[in-house]
Amino acid sequence: EIVLTQSPDFQSVTPKEKVTITCRASQSIGSSLHWYQQKPDQSPKLLIKYASQSISGVPSRFSGSGSGTDFTLTINSLEAEDAATYYCHQSSSLPWAFGQGTKVEIK
């Protein structure tokens, strides 16, 4: 069973700052790593697929990188509307797994 570990668990950031969230897999998962954003009282929303592929309608300030076991979600120039919890998700092998989440707060 693959375990995903995100860091940090929490980040308090001022607007326009850059945010970096990492996700580490317990074994290699290639590029089968996806990122979701969940705002309070909302369902998760797909942000990035296959580690670095952008999603239509998602602002270009969101980007992803990595492969194998180490992955990064970057938010360039954070906006107030980006306050949310971010999750990574692996679909390399069953059971599919999520990271524990990273909560981003706006200062």
Added chain:
Amino acid sequence: EVQLVESGGGLVQPGRSLRLSCAASGFTFDDYAMHWVRQAPGKGLEWVSGISWNSGSIGYADSVKGRFTISRDNAKNSLYLQMNSLRAEDTALYYCAKDSTPLIAAAAYFDYWGQGTLVTVSS
């Protein structure tokens, strides 16, 4: 527009059963695998179960294996989760999520989510 609408949640005593449903619209339902993902209050996301487009391939999290059964009715564009022997730790918001491929082990992702239905297991 893709819509996933869950129903069937509620308050249930430990050891009892509950059946969740997910009504899908806005896409060709039998072209895609479907999943259930849950979120305990104040906690993170946990994949529960997935089913391929033709029900030929099914997977479960270890935490629910032997107690939960996923199924689908392509004629009714509906996904189901039969939950038996419920425990307090099954208390969560249960989301229906659409896979991006027809298969459940295809390195895919969830491209659409419902709003969830709340299951509370308590005496």
